[in-house]
Amino acid sequence: MFRRTFWFTAGAAAGVWATTKVNRKLRQLTPESLAAQAANKAIDAGHKLKDFALDVRTGMVRREAELGEALGLEAPADPALPAPRRLAAIEYTERPRTGTTRHTPNPHNRNEDH
Template sequence: MFRRTFWFTAGAAAGVWATTKVNRKLRQLTPESLAAQAANKAIDAGHKLKDFALDVRAGMVQREAELGERLGLEAPVDPELPAQRRFAAIDRPEHTYNKHTYNSYNRNEDH
């Protein structure tokens, strides 16, 4: 008698456990749940990408400082020398070509 009760209880517990597990899995596979999981993964990827970009930027600043130090670009300015000048880009006139400004000679008009 105890043997049957034990196996009946074990079977019922296994059935409840399996049903719970299957229902959980089915809820994970609904479109809303899949969309939420994808959004969470995209947000995590965005955070990782931002962290990577910040690390790259910090490395760039550090390397530029090292190079400036080695090349003497960060050295104090000598008062006898003129200040370093930066050249502005040469302004080129915009291309004024359009059909209204050029000579619209049509050789077929003369004939």
């Protein structure tokens, strides 16, 4: 009698454990849960990428300082010199408008009738 009770209890406990395990796994595989897991992994990847970029930047600054010391480029800039200017890659000059809406043909445009 004791053996039957033991095995009945063991079977019932195994069934409850298996049912709980399967239900937990099914909840993990719902679309909402999968989307949340993907979002968490994307956020973690973004943090890791940011940390990597900061490490690269720190190493770059440190290496630039080492090279500047080795080459003697750490001299302070002369305050009498003007600040460096950034040049525009493409200069755009607007033509003055003559007030007419007449179309003037472009001599280099091959799509127009001449």
